[in-house]
Amino acid sequence: MSSHDEAAGRLGLGALSKRSPGPARPGVVLLARRYFTSRAFGWSIVLLALGAWQIASTLHRMPQLPPLTDIGAVWLDRVQNGDLVAAVLETLRITVIGYAFATVTGVVLGFLMGRVPVVWGGAEPVVEILRQIPITALLPLLILYLGIGDSFKIVIVMLAATFPILLNSYAGARSISKTMAMTAQTFQLNWIQTQIEIGLPAALPYILVGMRQALAVTLVIAVVTGMLAGNSGIGYFILEAQQVLDVKALFAGIFTIAAIGYVLNALFLMVEQRLTRWRSLGSARH
């Protein structure tokens, strides 16, 4: 699999990744082709944009766009004095706890909705209504109920992350073919055995897609809750920087969030590919 195909797969652009094998080309053209269809091309654009930023802001000083080197210096300073690290850790703590609760709730409820008609009948209307409510509409109410402490932040993160996981787990639980279900019957599997040996493994790829969608949402919401509660986390770090017009610290905070999001997603993809390796084998070999 070339890195292009991999990236296209990641963005859901599988259909665009088909390349027709052309006649042999001279080496330079081939290299250029490989470069322009790989992620290296995109990274070059990022580096070029950052370079342009650096040059423009050095030549023409403006307070709203400080040079990257200055932002870097502030970033290093805030990392060394510990407050940026503490803010990041606090946001990650909320993210992880909320995400863990959402995963358990979403997988258990979504999977059971897909496998047990009574659970589907009882839960489907509630789920369908609740998931229409924008999470932001619930914020004032939840602050009223829970204050602005940990429980508020965790509940908000959990609510936001639960639905993508739940809906995908449900779809995964419904994906078992009739033949597979009859196979379980002829091998005398009882209900529990059927779920463990067939239901969950079949649903796993779907569950992981839901968990990856939820991961992105989770980080955003964790940052927002920090801002809204105005007391902790990277969200508050950014808000505070804005209030004292410290644009460099603002950018330092924003870049840090981008980096964390990127790393989390990359780690997740690694785990996902390992767990669902069997899915890609057939297409790779034939």
Add this chain to the structure above:
Amino acid sequence: MTSEGVSIRVSAVSKRYRSARGEDVTGLSPVSLSIADGTLVSIVGRSGCGKSTLLRLVAGLEAPSGGGIAVHGSPVSRPPDSVRYLFQNYGESLLPWRTVGGNIQFGLRHAYRRSILTDRAGIRAVIDEKLAEVGLAGTADRYPSELSGGMQQRVAIARALASEPQILLLDEPFSAVDALSRANLQDLLLRIWQSHALTIVFVTHDIDEALYLSDRVLVLEPNGGGLQMDVDVPLPRPRHQIETRRAPAFVEMRSDILKRVLAPN
């Protein structure tokens, strides 16, 4: 009636469905037959004659609308534990997230007689033995999706064997594989039928295949009309892909059955 020497007894079994438009459709008109222990019996007939329905009823995967089925003397109300079923779409029956060896281990774990195999070496030895038996030695660590269709059906056979059944039901198991693999799979089925002393019921739309494999061929009437012919196949064993198929008795039985199947109703 005793169940001595009888594997499967089907007594006036019928099946009716409700179609999508709400009409009452006959899946199978009442059929009675019994299948002796250790025989290989094929069921043939046109599409929609109810041959797969009959097989699923015997397997306990569907409930009959009338009549009853007994396997080894006990009435079938759920899949009997001495019976394993092989599907036409083997690709959806194997567990794609398990390796070939893992699939066979699944069969072992859900065996008819729970042979308690706890040590890894013992399990591995049985897996290798079953794979060698179906001609797939050395593929234990591959995934089903890496194998061809014919090889996947062999894995399904090995998995069924690992669970030590007494009766094997096969629903058009070779119809999706190419002609050459198909001949090999037929001979493989005959070998395991003999070495495991199995009772086999084999559903196919291919009359040649049915005659080649079987002791007895049952022909069903079109549109769920019930049993049309019950033909004993006295061809000598071992069967041979070329010799058997050109034996005068084979050719004659083949045309007899074809005439009946192709006759306008």
